[in-house]
Amino acid sequence: MDVHLNIPYTNDPTSPRQALDLFLPHGSSSASPLLVFIHGGAWRSESKEDFTQTLMPSLVRSTSLPLACLEYRLAPTSPHPAQALDSLSGLSLLTSPSLLPLENGSPRWDRNSIYLIGHSAGAFIALSLVLRPPKGSRLDGAVEREVRRAVKGVVCVDGIYDLPSLLEEYPAYDSFVNDAFGLEPSYLAQESPARWELVDEEGEGERELKILVLHSKEDELLSLRQPEMFVERFMARLEGKAGRGSVEVDFESLKDGHAQLLEREELPLAVGEWDINGVNVM
Template identity: 25%
Template sequence: MEDQNYDKHLWRKWSREELDYQYSPSRWCKQGSPEEVITHHVQWTAEESKKVREDIECELNISYGLADGQKMDIFSANTLPAEAPIFVFIHGGYWQAMSKDDYSYVARPLTKAGAVTILMEYTLAPKANIETIVSEVQQGMKYILNMAKHRQSRGVYLCGHSAGGQLAAMMLSVDWMSECMASDSLIKGAIIISGVFDLRPLIPSPINDPLKMTETSAWENSPMKVMGEIIRHSKNRKIVLAVAEHDPKEFHRQTQQAFQALSEAGVSVDCVLSPGVDHFGIVEKLLYEDFHLTQMAVDMMNLNIAEIDKQMEKTAV
């Protein structure tokens, strides 16, 4: 976690090259070169996700808006009870890479536990800027919340990784009653994994080349900017902020900064370190039932995979 003596604004003194290093998770991985790590991640996620789409009942590429990228995949909505909780996963890739199709594997343990699982897509940069992306995801959440109300779901739970963590956190700041007549209590929790809570350090880095964020647009779309609204709407939510042991130091700092703001305001929040994994391993391990973040997600939704296993054993007998 963050060194208490670490200068929170040190990034303003860094060169473009240093910022690129500090915000390039693949350069902090212990499993190989940046190219090897990214290649493995892309191949592994694609293979595992294809298996899940073949194995689990799903509705693919459901449109939630007019843009081509505004699509979502919904797993087990037709096989689980209407009141089942809904788990929403928003992928990362610095708003310019990867897609929902790469993360279908997240649905395997969660649908087994009894959660309808939704993978959301959005238009990537450079076709869309950060304001448009946040707006699109907000449209997607309106669709999901209306679906949850129609099903009388027990609750909606958000999860985002990396850039998806920023998007999930921004959704916690929205007044959903004004947007779609949904109370704050319908979104019951969130797990933000290796999230970006302040986008301003990305402005001088090559990451911003396709996004073209300004100081104003980066700050306006930073969860730290809307932390007051997140706190106001999350008084009765459970929030988990997770970071990988081998994430860049800046991801640790930003996660700790967000945790401190939420905890000091009395929000129910945990800050979790995932030992022995990097920025990519932490999200890959969501495939596995025994991974601690998978277990936290299941527990947050008041589900129990062990009970499902027992029921399956009885049925088999």
């Protein structure tokens, strides 16, 4: 496996968190979908370095697919939407030919076949890049059509999806929510992707978004309320939009706590068993 660390996705050399890592298994090619991991940390902690020696190689072993791990700026210094915009910049780089020199001039992944994996707040960020925000959202109009169309699917892992219901269930989480978003109820609702629409714009063609929702019943930080709410709302939006999307739900495969599940094999195995691009990757 070829590993390339700390690749900047902006032109600002003073911003070390605006970078990504690449893990390219031998045999990957221009036909290989690219997995992109977006870490959690409540918008204010964690780093891609936390997963370099653990989850990243496990995901590559289980899928045999190329993988990128995105870093982003943290709240409260950089509140929302900095995390989503940084992730978007990383995706813009990954869908362009700019990294061909690292691939020895021959593409090692399909620029038009990206699958996001988001854990916790990372699931929130990932969905913010593929669903349609309401007018007035800080992300309204931010995602280029080419990048959005390149993302074919999202794996949501023990995710946060709706901020108002999160604070209703866990009032003590107001600290990190305030750091990233403030606490204005209408703003929290507006910026929550569980309330957003499927992208269905003129010229989108038959784009289909696949979503896999994973959640451990042993998660001590997030109950099933968040994923159940998101799945219910997403499925309601699928009605009348055949061919526009699909959602699969698995609340059984993952084991252990919110952070500990990232150190176990169940997550890489679940991703490896998922149907990507119509072909099981195992």
